Amino acid sequence: MSTTVPGAAGYGANAPALAAQYESIRFAEVYRGLLHLFPEQPCTVLDIGAGSGRDAAELTRRGHQVVAVEPTAGLRTEGQRLHGALAMEWVDDHLPTLAVVRQTRRRFDVVLLTAVWMHLDRGEREVAMGAIAELTAADGQVFMSLRHGPVPEGRRMFDVSAQETVDLAARHGLRCDYGMEREDMLGRPDVRWSFLALRKPAASR
Numbered sequence: 001m002s003t004t005v006p007g008a009a010g011y012g013a014n015a016p017a018l019a020a021q022y023e024s025i026r027f028a029e030v031y032r033g034l035l036h037l038f039p040e041q042p043c044t045v046l047d048i049g050a051g052s053g054r055d056a057a058e059l060t061r062r063g064h065q066v067v068a069v070e071p072t073a074g075l076r077t078e079g080q081r082l083h084g085a086l087a088m089e090w091v092d093d094h095l096p097t098l099a100v101v102r103q104t105r106r107r108f109d110v111v112l113l114t115a116v117w118m119h120l121d122r123g124e125r126e127v128a129m130g131a132i133a134e135l136t137a138a139d140g141q142v143f144m145s146l147r148h149g150p151v152p153e154g155r156r157m158f159d160v161s162a163q164e165t166v167d168l169a170a171r172h173g174l175r176c177d178y179g180m181e182r183e184d185m186l187g188r189p190d191v192r193w194s195f196l197a198l199r200k201p202a203a204s205r
Contacts (some may be wrong), residue, residue: 015072015074015075016074018051018075019052021186022052023054025054026054027058028058030114030145030185031055031195033195034195039109039110044064044067044106044108044110044137045059045064045065045066045112046069046112047059047069048069048098048113049070049114050069050075051070051114051115053068053079053080053082055114056068056088056112057079057083057088059112060088061086064110066088067088067101068088069098069101070090070091070092071093073092076090095119095120095128095131096126096127097127097128098132101135106135107136107140108135109137109139109140109141110140110141110143111135112143116144117144117165118146118157119157120158120160121158122158125160125165129172129174130172136174138202140200141177141198141200142174143195143196143197145195146160146161147191147193148192149188149190150190150191161194162179162181162196173201175201177198177199178196179196179197181194
């Protein structure tokens with residue numbers, strides 16, 4: 001897509017190095033506190049801001065049908081190079097509207113947003129949560145991680161609390177089933193992360 005994505009600023013120029021950094025951390029380590037909540041039976045997964053495709057690839061290997069959404073061409077290229085042997089679908093789309101995916105009218109059992117949400121400003125988060133709720137199947141889950149700490153040079157990030165995110169999700173029919181905070185996976189002492197597991201009750205059909 002030719003549209004400039006503000007939240008993706010700073011990612012394209014360093015795509016190979018960033019992909020290597022992402023791939024250095026295993027999916028099971030990133031989501032170690034929430035693994036018990038992920039479905040074991042095959043399901044449909046939407047990985048928003050998939051980056052190098054690390055998480056999408058692991059979930060594909062676990063038998064799930066995964067759509068990886070990534071707006072940065074360089075990261076998509078790296079992901080397709082690294083995980084090209086896997087049957088995962090790559091889509092060029094972006095928050096807050098996710099217009100391309102929403103046009104397909106598909107619904108997903110799991111929606112994943114790893115280190116994505118803090119790139120959106122308040123207005124974008126409102127729109128994005130509505131899009132995410134729309135794309136989540138009844139009784140489906142949304143897993144999110146939020147970064148807290150200094151903003152790296154050249155990046156666009158906002159200070160977004162877990163509670164604000166939970167409250168916004170509730171207004172869009174998503175309830176919080178689980179939340180936790182943990183240290184940075186790369187060992188940065190001034191960075192911490194919040195992890196949230198949201199669910200769309202079946203009554204929200």
